Amino acid sequence: QVQLVESGGGSVQAGGSLGLSCAVFGYTYSTHYMAWFRQAPGKGREGVAVIDLDGRSRYEDSVKGRFTISQDNAKNTLYLQMNSLKPEDSAMYYCALGPWVGVRWFDSNAYKYWGQGTQVTVSS
Secondary structure: OOEEEEEEOEEEEOOOOEEEEEEEEOOOOOOOEEEEEEEOOOOOOEEEEEEEOOOOEEEOHHHOOOEEEEEEOOOOEEEEEEOOOOHHHOEEEEEEEEOOOOOOOOOHHHOOEEOOOEEEEEEO
């Protein structure tokens, strides 16, 4: 059984930084795409950043230059470092995992496994 366990998040003032982690258990595929999504109240789930097994990453435009996605394949852990946070970054953040997403990097339906979510709140 595949499990994704997120940690980190919390509350911070605008301009501050937070880091998220996502530990993966039980995943046996030989390839993967891992991503961070977020969902604010009343809004749809939005892809933020994605990384593949080889370390190639993509970012949603609003977080480019502020967020960094990374992974430690030996530790089966995904990270998201968030700097220069803005109030509009406030949301529940989810990690997601799938063996193959093609070009659907930010399509939530392309990912098979999900974490439980961790809250990020940025105050102005």
